[in-house]
Amino acid sequence: MKNKCKFVFICLCFVFLASWGFSFDFGVSLDSSFLVYDTETVPTEKSTMGLSEEVVLWARQKISENISFYTKGNYQVSCDFEEVSQKLDLSDFLLQMVFAKSEETKVSFDLGRFPIYDAGKMIFNNSIDGGKISLKISQMDLDLFCGYTGLLNGKSINIFKSTIATDEEKLYSLASGFVVAGFSTTAKNFFKDNSITFDISTFVPTSSDEQRKAALYSEIGLNGALSSVVLHDLYAGVSLLFDEESKVGVFFDGNLSWYLDFLSSCIATKITFATDTFFPFVDKVCVLGVNDSLNGVFKWGLNGSIKPVSTLVLSLGGDFVMDVEGSSLQKDCIQWNSSLVWQILSDVQFNLYVAQKIPLVDVVNPLFLGSASLIVNF
Numbered sequence: 001m002k003n004k005c006k007f008v009f010i011c012l013c014f015v016f017l018a019s020w021g022f023s024f025d026f027g028v029s030l031d032s033s034f035l036v037y038d039t040e041t042v043p044t045e046k047s048t049m050g051l052s053e054e055v056v057l058w059a060r061q062k063i064s065e066n067i068s069f070y071t072k073g074n075y076q077v078s079c080d081f082e083e084v085s086q087k088l089d090l091s092d093f094l095l096q097m098v099f100a101k102s103e104e105t106k107v108s109f110d111l112g113r114f115p116i117y118d119a120g121k122m123i124f125n126n127s128i129d130g131g132k133i134s135l136k137i138s139q140m141d142l143d144l145f146c147g148y149t150g151l152l153n154g155k156s157i158n159i160f161k162s163t164i165a166t167d168e169e170k171l172y173s174l175a176s177g178f179v180v181a182g183f184s185t186t187a188k189n190f191f192k193d194n195s196i197t198f199d200i201s202t203f204v205p206t207s208s209d210e211q212r213k214a215a216l217y218s219e220i221g222l223n224g225a226l227s228s229v230v231l232h233d234l235y236a237g238v239s240l241l242f243d244e245e246s247k248v249g250v251f252f253d254g255n256l257s258w259y260l261d262f263l264s265s266c267i268a269t270k271i272t273f274a275t276d277t278f279f280p281f282v283d284k285v286c287v288l289g290v291n292d293s294l295n296g297v298f299k300w301g302l303n304g305s306i307k308p309v310s311t312l313v314l315s316l317g318g319d320f321v322m323d324v325e326g327s328s329l330q331k332d333c334i335q336w337n338s339s340l341v342w343q344i345l346s347d348v349q350f351n352l353y354v355a356q357k358i359p360l361v362d363v364v365n366p367l368f369l370g371s372a373s374l375i376v377n378f
Contacts, residue, residue: 026059033373039289039365050080058092067097088171089153091115091127106136116145116182119197119221120235120253122272122294124281126157128180141186150177150206160283160292163211177206178281194224203281215279216240231257241279249278251294264307272299276324287321288335288357289367296324297332311343331360347377 031054038048058072072092078085094112110132117125130147149157154166154175164176182201190196197220204214219237226232233255241247251274258267272286276296287293303317318336322329337355344350350373357367 024059024061026057028378029056030054030376030378031056031373032375033371036368036370038368048080050078052076052078066099067095069095085168086171087153087155089156091156104136104138106134108134110134110145116147116180118182118201118217118237119184119199119219120233120237122235122251122253122280122284123217123219123237123239124201124203125284126282127152130180139188141184141188143184144182146179146181148177148179148206149175151175158283158291159212160280160295161212164207164209176210176212178203178210179206190222192224194222197221197223214242215281216242217281229259231259239278239280241277247277247279249275251275251278251280265305267304268302270299270301270303272297272301274324276326287319287333288355288369289365298322298324298329313339313341315339333360333364334358349375351375 031052033052033054035050035052036048037050054074054076056072056074059070061069063069070092071090071094073088073090075089076087090113092113092115094110094114097109097111098106099108100106113127113129114132115125115127116132126149128145128147128149129151130145132143132145132147134144135142149159152175154164154173155168157175159176159178162176166175167173180201180203182199184197184199186195186197188195198218200216200218202214202216205212217237217239219235221233221235223233224231233253235253237251239247239249239251241249251272253270253272255268255270260266272294274280274294274297278295280294283292283294285291285293286299287297299319299321301317301319303315305313305315307313316336316338318334320334321332323332335355335357337353339354340350340352342350352370352372354370355368357364359366
């Protein structure tokens with residue numbers, strides 16, 4: 001494993017040093033964070049405080065008019081006054097080739113490590129090692145990708161219901177291996193100012209130690225404008241998990257946003273629903289403190305944001321959450337969150353986030369968390 005960590009570090013150094021004498025874009029970001037976490041899950045440890053420091057480096061080297069190389073890596077160290085954890089990751093490492101016949105026709109190839117995601121970014125949103133072909137023709141986008149997850153850092157990907165544990169003590173712990181393949185197509189301006197997207201993907205485990213079975217996903221999305229100030233995003237999907245008994249699940253995610261002229265403010269409402277037989281590949285947390293929150297859940301939320309000055313954004317939101325068990329709904333919790341984003345300088349940003357979960361039943365544990373971070377870009 002030490003050799004794998006050295007390889008990742010050497011790759012980062014090689015890219016930056018080898019490109020030093022050429023024309024290339026690069027950047028460095030420092031993220032210093034302080035976290036307060038309070039829960040009654042473990043009665044003897046109700047309060048936790050921690051510090052985190054993350055360094056992110058990225059570079060883009062243009063090899064020719066049509067070919068470029070892009071890489072992005074990060075190192076993070078965290079401590080909670082009892083233990084220290086570290087993570088080294090290479091999130092992007094790819095060769096990009098773009099060939100354009102005209103402004104409306106473009107073909108591109110990505111080879112290496114790159115991010116993939118479904119239409120609503122609810123089923124999967126992670127990196128893979130492999131290849132992707134993208135075709136843009138007038139008002140139509142087509143994407144086809146294939147790859148592997150087993151060389152990723154397991155600390156950076158949360159595979160839903162994976163039975164292969166991540167070693168938190170290691171700097172780079174290999175993730176569970178899945179062969180990934182997918183296809184998506186988007187028709188822009190399908191009607192008026194609305195676009196429609198359809199995608200299908202599959203994830204197949206390669207290790208006999210991984211007890212999570214293969215899965216197939218299909219999703220359709222519709223997004224655009226209802227008027228000049230009202231926008232919508234609607235996504236619906238189906239999952240098929242090939243377990244001992246094949247399980248079919250469905251999910252829906254809808255968002256309606258109203259943008260006002262008053263201080264660049266916005267009011268939005270959001271509904272998320274997933275049956276208890278829906279199994280995403282990577283869980284997108286939508287309930288505080290829950291690792292499988294996109295499985296058997298109904299959530300309705302309302303949030304708003306305001307921009308009192310050009311450099312400051314304030315937001316406040318709340319959700320009502322219910323558990324989905326078969327055809328019944330059971331109350332779970334109420335949660336709220338607030339945030340502040342202050343762009344102090346063009347390269348300096350301060351973030352403040354506070355959230356709380358209030359149980360509606362005894363089996364749910366309360367939770368309070370807050371974080372403050374300062375991000376500096378070079």
